Amino acid sequence: MATHVSALHPLPLSSHPLNLQLKLLPLNSLNFTAPFPSYSSRSISGGCKWSSITCSSSNGSRPDPTDDRVKSIEELVEEKRRAELAARIASGEFTVKQSSFPMRLKNNLSKLGILTPILDLVFKTFEDYEKFSQIPEAKGEIAAIRSEAFFLPLYELYITYGGIFRLKFGPKAFLIVSDPSIVKHILKDNSKAYSKGILAEILDFVMGKGLIPADGEIWRVRRRAMVPSLHQKFVTAMINLFSQATDRLCKKLDTAASTGEAVEMESLFSRLTLDVIGKAVFNYDFNSLTNDTGIVEAVYVVLREAENRSTAPIPVWEIPIWKDVSPRLKKVNAALKLINSTLDDLIAICKRLVDEEELQFHEEYMNEQDPSILHFLLASGDDVSSKQLRDDLMTLLIAGHETSAAVLTWTFYLLSQDPGVMSKLQNEVDTVLGDRFPSIEDLKNLKYTSRVISESLRLYPQPPVLIRRSMKEDMLGPYPIRKDEDIFISVWNLHRSPSLWEDADKFNPERWPLDGPAPNETNQNFRYLPFGGGPRKCIGDMFASYENIVALAMLVRRFDFELAPDAPPVKMTTGATIHTTNGLVMRVRQRTRYPATPTIPVVETASPASITEAAI
Numbered sequence: 334m335a336t337h338v339s340a341l342h343p344l345p346l347s348s349h350p351l352n353l354q355l356k357l358l359p360l361n362s363l364n365f366t367a368p369f370p371s372y373s374s375r376s377i378s379g380g381c382k383w384s385s386i387t388c389s390s391s392n393g394s395r396p397d398p399t400d401d402r403v404k405s406i407e408e409l410v411e412e413k414r415r416a417e418l419a420a421r422i423a424s425g426e427f428t429v430k431q432s433s434f435p436m437r438l439k440n441n442l443s444k445l446g447i448l449t450p451i452l453d454l455v456f457k458t459f460e461d462y463e464k465f466s467q468i469p470e471a472k473g474e475i476a477a478i479r480s481e482a483f484f485l486p487l488y489e490l491y492i493t494y495g496g497i498f499r500l501k502f503g504p505k506a507f508l509i510v511s512d513p514s515i516v517k518h519i520l521k522d523n524s525k526a527y528s529k530g531i532l533a534e535i536l537d538f539v540m541g542k543g544l545i546p547a548d549g550e551i552w553r554v555r556r557r558a559m560v561p562s563l564h565q566k567f568v569t570a571m572i573n574l575f576s577q578a579t580d581r582l583c584k585k586l587d588t589a590a591s592t593g594e595a596v597e598m599e600s601l602f603s604r605l606t607l608d609v610i611g612k613a614v615f616n617y618d619f620n621s622l623t624n625d626t627g628i629v630e631a632v633y634v635v636l637r638e639a640e641n642r643s644t645a646p647i648p649v650w651e652i653p654i655w656k657d658v659s660p661r662l663k664k665v666n667a668a669l670k671l672i673n674s675t676l677d678d679l680i681a682i683c684k685r686l687v688d689e690e691e692l693q694f695h696e697e698y699m700n701e702q703d704p705s706i707l708h709f710l711l712a713s714g715d716d717v718s719s720k721q722l723r724d725d726l727m728t729l730l731i732a733g734h735e736t737s738a739a740v741l742t743w744t745f746y747l748l749s750q751d752p753g754v755m756s757k758l759q760n761e762v763d764t765v766l767g768d769r770f771p772s773i774e775d776l777k778n779l780k781y782t783s784r785v786i787s788e789s790l791r792l793y794p795q796p797p798v799l800i801r802r803s804m805k806e807d808m809l810g811p812y813p814i815r816k817d818e819d820i821f822i823s824v825w826n827l828h829r830s831p832s833l834w835e836d837a838d839k840f841n842p843e844r845w846p847l848d849g850p851a852p853n854e855t856n857q858n859f860r861y862l863p864f865g866g867g868p869r870k871c872i873g874d875m876f877a878s879y880e881n882i883v884a885l886a887m888l889v890r891r892f893d894f895e896l897a898p899d900a901p902p903v904k905m906t907t908g909a910t911i912h913t914t915n916g917l918v919m920r921v922r923q924r925t926r927y928p929a930t931p932t933i934p935v936v937e938t939a940s941p942a943s944i945t946e947a948a949i
């Protein structure tokens with residue numbers, strides 16, 4: 334979700350959260366201002382000359398001591414950098430030492446006989462400060478840290494400072510939370526005390542008061558209106574849409590397989606999921622796998638802008654004159670105008686359809702010709718302004734697009750590193766699916782496929798960080814916090830914590846038993862949050878799970894995938910989701926035959942009612 338971006342805008346410059354990232358990481362090491370992966374510039378033809386291939390686990394994983402393969406120079410440099418950083422953190426270089434001078438002075442004055450009420454009055458401010466300063470603190474002049482993505486240094490700091498610490502940058506401070514019970518408190522038990530904070534500010538230009546940035550009453554009303562639209566019958570009907578879109582991608586890959594050309598999979602996944610979500614949300618065929626129409630380009634301009642804003646050092650879009658002269662902002666405004674007018678047209682068309690229909694609205698209502706979410710909302714009589722409806726549609730478009738594309742990208746990367754898992758996966762798919770399009774029953778039986786995706790989401794959570802702001806004082810674990818604290822919940826840290834997971838960095842789908850429930854935040858007690866948790870949990874979790882299973886199963890059934898021999902190293906960069914820095918360049922080969930004999934036990938299917946929790 335471009336939407337689950339990490340940062341922010343109308344804050345004073347000095348406190349602009351991106352100062353965090355700027356100070357935390359040197360610009361040249363970050364790619365923060367580098368544009369969102371340029372989809373238009375990545376052809377599927379693999380025409381570029383890639384220089385080296387040092388992929389493996391350059392993605393923040395700690396070195397595996399049992400790994401005896403020869404390490405690349407890049408890995409060795411990375412290891413050295415991490416070791417140096419760990420030593421610097423351990424030496425206390427980044428730790429803010431509290432000055433207890435005022436409190437010592439108060440004690441001394443008290444011993445001299447000055448009355449306590451007077452001292453209390455004089456020293457109240459200092460006492461408040463001390464009260465709120467008990468959370469371990471790290472300070473932000475960490476300019477020497479080099480990293481591809483900002484959540485990586487947060488991981489290093491987490492290992493030293495623990496599940497909650499404050500990171501200070503001049504006048505600005507952020508709470509970094511990576512403790513499951515504190516996360517549960519913020520997201521679930523006391524969720525009413527937290528807002529989306531800076532996230533809402535930065536997303537305003539594209540999502541307005543859409544469901545992701547909205548808070549309070551607007552959020553409550555819109556959530557209640559939208560959740561029913563993703564009912565079981567709708568999501569089941571979408572399976573066919575997922576299959577057709579993936580089939581189009583397969584056909585595109587057929588050409589690459591026959592010519593042996595390398596393909597850049599990340600941009601293809603992005604197009605696949607854009608085509609799916611356009612059709613599902615407002616019955617619009619972007620057809621982006623085949624065409625680069627103006628509207629597809631406009632969607633990417635807006636997505637890139639959301640990511641740029643989340644990482645820009647200066648919120649230039651706030652400066653009145655700049656808005657009118659900057660070619661980039663003009664392009665963004667033009668793109669927004671095109672998207673908005675397209676959405677207005679789609680809403681108008683859908684309204685006409687609904688008016689002409691003999692409506693019998695019920696819980697699982699679905700128009701067979703146009704099963705879209707928009708159609709459901711209009712048919713339900715959802716009383717909403719056209720601006721709010723546009724905001725909601727735009728939110729769903731972005732939320733459902735980037736996340737799924739990122740999940741597929743990192744799943745294929747992980748599979749390329751582990752042929753054993755890949756062959757077990759292909760085996761299951763061959764056994765369960767044969768050569769037909771997947772049905773709902775098939776999805777229930779593709780258990781290993783589903784566990785591969787769960788494990789990919791553990792190692793590469795999308796988004797890697799969730800953002801909140803406290804709306805009142807609260808207790809986080811043993812620590813009191815103030816109102817208006819900006820909080821980053823590091824899902825990356827939770828999912829890779831060595832104290833919460835065995836072999837935390839290892840890609841191991843087997844950690845999720847096939848006969849157990851599919852992992853989620855509840856059965857994992859908030860150490861695993863693929864779709865968030867509490868009242869603001871993702872509303873598209875089942876949709877996304879089906880979509881990813883269908884795409885993964887159909888692709889690995891037809892092709893073998895490996896990193897192209899001259900592909901650039903696969904590294905991470907931060908957008909709203911985790912992107913690769915240079916694409917995922919792969920070579921695909923047509924598979925010859927699906928084996929007939931099952932080698933993985935097919936576990937009994939769950940009942941349809943329990944499918945969200947148990948089967949996927």
Ligand code: HEM
Nearest residue numbers: 544545732733736737795799863864865869871872873877
């Ligand atoms: C694999 C794909 C997906 C992942 C990993 C994912 C992840 C998430 C996460 C972690 C959140 C919680 C954000 C927070 O608490 O700040 C969220 C919220 C949300 N997601 Fe997804 N999502 C995915 C797909 C989708 C799809 C397909 C849709 C829509 C069709 C969608 C719509 C939403 C919406 C509307 C919210 C906001 C809910 C609220 O605040 O009430 N997501 N998603």
